[in-house]
Each structure stands twice: as structure tokens, then as C-alpha cells.
Amino acid sequence: MSATPLAVLDLIPRSSGVDNATAVRNAIDLARRAERFGYQRYWFAEHHLNPGVLGASPAVSIALVAGATSTIRIGSAGVQLGHRQPLATVEEFGLLDAVYPGRLDLGLGRSIGRQKPAAAEGTGAGQPLVAAVSAYTANRGGGDHATEQRTGNGLLLPKQYDFGRLLATSATKVATQLDLLQQPGAYTPSYDSQVSDILAFLDGTYVSPNGVAVSAYPGEGTAIQVWILGASGGSSATVAGERGLRFAASYHHSPSTVLDAVEAYRAAFRPSAELDRPHVSVSADVVVGETDEHAAILASGYGLWVRSIRAGSGAIPFPTPEEAARHEWTDEDRDLVRDRVDTQLVGSPQTVADKLEQLRDATGADELAVTTITHDHADRVRSYELLAGEWARRGNA
Numbered sequence: 001m002s003a004t005p006l007a008v009l010d011l012i013p014r015s016s017g018v019d020n021a022t023a024v025r026n027a028i029d030l031a032r033r034a035e036r037f038g039y040q041r042y043w044f045a046e047h048h049l050n051p052g053v054l055g056a057s058p059a060v061s062i063a064l065v066a067g068a069t070s071t072i073r074i075g076s077a078g079v080q081l082g083h084r085q086p087l088a089t090v091e092e093f094g095l096l097d098a099v100y101p102g103r104l105d106l107g108l109g110r111s112i113g114r115q116k117p118a119a120a121e122g123t124g125a126g127q128p129l130v131a132a133v134s135a136y137t138a139n140r141g142g143g144d145h146a147t148e149q150r151t152g153n154g155l156l157l158p159k160q161y162d163f164g165r166l167l168a169t170s171a172t173k174v175a176t177q178l179d180l181l182q183q184p185g186a187y188t189p190s191y192d193s194q195v196s197d198i199l200a201f202l203d204g205t206y207v208s209p210n211g212v213a214v215s216a217y218p219g220e221g222t223a224i225q226v227w228i229l230g231a232s233g234g235s236s237a238t239v240a241g242e243r244g245l246r247f248a249a250s251y252h253h254s255p256s257t258v259l260d261a262v263e264a265y266r267a268a269f270r271p272s273a274e275l276d277r278p279h280v281s282v283s284a285d286v287v288v289g290e291t292d293e294h295a296a297i298l299a300s301g302y303g304l305w306v307r308s309i310r311a312g313s314g315a316i317p318f319p320t321p322e323e324a325a326r327h328e329w330t331d332e333d334r335d336l337v338r339d340r341v342d343t344q345l346v347g348s349p350q351t352v353a354d355k356l357e358q359l360r361d362a363t364g365a366d367e368l369a370v371t372t373i374t375h376d377h378a379d380r381v382r383s384y385e386l387l388a389g390e391w392a393r394r395g396n397a
Helices: 020-037 058-066 086-099 127-138 163-181 191-203 235-243 255-268 292-298 302-310 321-325 331-342 349-363 377-393
Strands: 006-010 041-044 073-076 104-109 225-230 246-250 280-288 345-347 367-371
Touching: 006 020, 006 377, 020 041, 020 058, 020 377, 041 058, 041 104, 041 367, 058 073, 058 086, 073 225, 086 104, 086 191, 104 191, 191 225, 191 235, 225 235, 235 246, 235 255, 246 255, 255 280, 255 331, 255 349, 280 292, 280 349, 280 377, 292 345, 292 349, 292 377, 302 321, 302 331, 345 349, 349 367, 349 377
Parallel strands: 006 041, 006 367, 041 073, 073 104, 104 225, 225 246, 246 280, 280 345, 280 367
Antiparallel strands: none
């Protein structure tokens, strides 16, 4: 097996007792160290209205760390196109590429956004949110994952989490987020058309619907690398394959459907000027400690953190092991987070490297993206350091 590069996926988490400035400085410090450890990419996610997650703008996050590093590729995982315009996205990344040429990865994510209403649709106050969520979930694709499964090499594919439960507890918050992120009366075009516009702006071939050729400066003619993010076998995987783009599948976010995602992408793949064969990165939640027991302590706040998201309040500041231990778990709580907790890769460097190789081999991943959250920044840095050392020792780096 050829070397499999590792990347960092950073949400810019904020731990309990830590202020925003410290959390951002920690991200900059981790990026510097990840570069020295040998990680190939450093990607930032986009999330909103979460007190424990500060990565609200991938472009701003990239700008904060790009100047503190020199060789590691930096990018988004991903820009949420549910409320962003293709032109503005290309211009933002074009500005970054002007200062840090050849290092930018533009990862594009499909997110909830209000769809253009059909003439026959109703006008009830709740309809725009229902339409937005229905359009988003209808394109997830993939099979039925009502029970826990294992791949041929033993990788756990848990029972699929019912995202309808999350909406049931946080519909008002989702509606508020749409109101705050989208201009009044705005709607989100199809994901395929947005990706098409971004690619056209980048390669200088964009023509508006009324026939006007438009050049996107800065952005046009850059060497920005475009990725599509997907959690299932739906439209994102298909768009990535049909466009001949790189694809990032999520085991950390939707572990039950990761094989659906990579299989749908490969089935749809058509060679392009960018790629002659499919190229896949797969993400995983990871915590590495000096021993399996030490890692379990470091990761003990994860379940409570996931619970806060799925209970509808948004990600809480990441708790200490002591804070996590005080939570009294109910059966309902455990069911709420089981798929994520059971698929978090936790242990010594050897244990986690074994599990990452299992994930790589089951998905055929060309790269792996690791997202790690611990309460203490030093433990988080050490986790990445220990993993990089073991990965290089095995000849994977």
C-alpha cells in the first residue's frame, strides 16, 4: 500500500473555561505544529450558533493561520453553499491565493438553504423551513442503515442516526439560522449549479444566464484545488464524480453512510483535466493518548459534547473529564450519541493507527482527515504528534 497522507480538520473548538481569543490562538499554534509533524493539509469547517465551536468562516480562519505556516496546504471543509454566493466564494479564496499561491483547498459543502418556491406551494409561515430541510434530506441517498453492520475487515457501520430527531428539537434554531445567514427573500440554487458556477469562475468560462461573460478577479486562473464534501451517497457524491473532482467523505459526521458516499462517488466518476481517477479523503474523530486508558480519559467529554449538538442547543464548550463524569446518562442520552461515540477512534498511537488503517482499507481512501478535540490544548497537540509519529513509522506519511 502506498503512503496515505494525513490532514487536520479543525472546528476551532472552545473548551470550558477558555475564552475566544485563546481558542483562536490555539488553532494557529496547532497549525504550526501540524506542519512540523508532517500533516499534508489543515482544513477548517464552517459552523454557526455554537458556543463551543468558533469556525464560522473558513476564509477568515485560513487567513489567520496561513501566515503562521509556509508549506502545509490550507483549506475549507467546507464552505456552506446554502447561504453563500459562488462569486463571493471565488473572490475570497482568490484573495487568499494571491498571498499564499498554490496552497489553497476549496472544499464545498451542501447545507440547508431556502429553495425557490414553486407557484403551487403554500404560504404558511413554517413552509420555507420545511421546504429547505426536505430538499436537503431528500438528496442524501444511500441504503437503509437501520441496524449496526461491519465491513469485511471489521469497520463499524453503526445504525444510522435519525436526523429528523435533531430537527424536532431545534426547528426554531434552524429557522433562525436561515433568517440570519440568508438575505430576506433569497433562495439557494441547486448544489450542482453552484458548483458549476464556481468552476466556471475559476477557469474563466463563466457566462451569465443572459449571455454576459464575467471574470472573477481575484480568483480566475488560480491553482485553487476544489473538493466536494459529502456524508452519504446523495447529490454531493454524484456532483463530485460527474465533475471529476476530489471528494471528502465523512466517517466522523455520518459513519453509517460513509461507504455509500465513496461508492456513489466512484460510480459517478468521470475523468477530468484535474483528475484521471477518483481521489477520496475520509475523515475520522480521533483521540490519541500515551496509552489506551489515558486516551479514554482525554476523550471522555466527547459524548457530552455530541449530546449538546443533538439535543438542539449547539455544541457546548468542550468539557473537562471531571465535568463529563458528573453527567448522569439516561438510556435516551446514550442512544442519542451512540453512533458517534462508538466510531470515535480512541487509544494509544498503535491502537489508533490500526483503526485508521482499517478505515482506509474499508473505504479505499487516498487520504485521511483527522479531527481531534480534547479539553486541554496541550493534549490535543500531543494527540496529533503521537499519531503522526506512529503513522510515519509505518511508512504511511
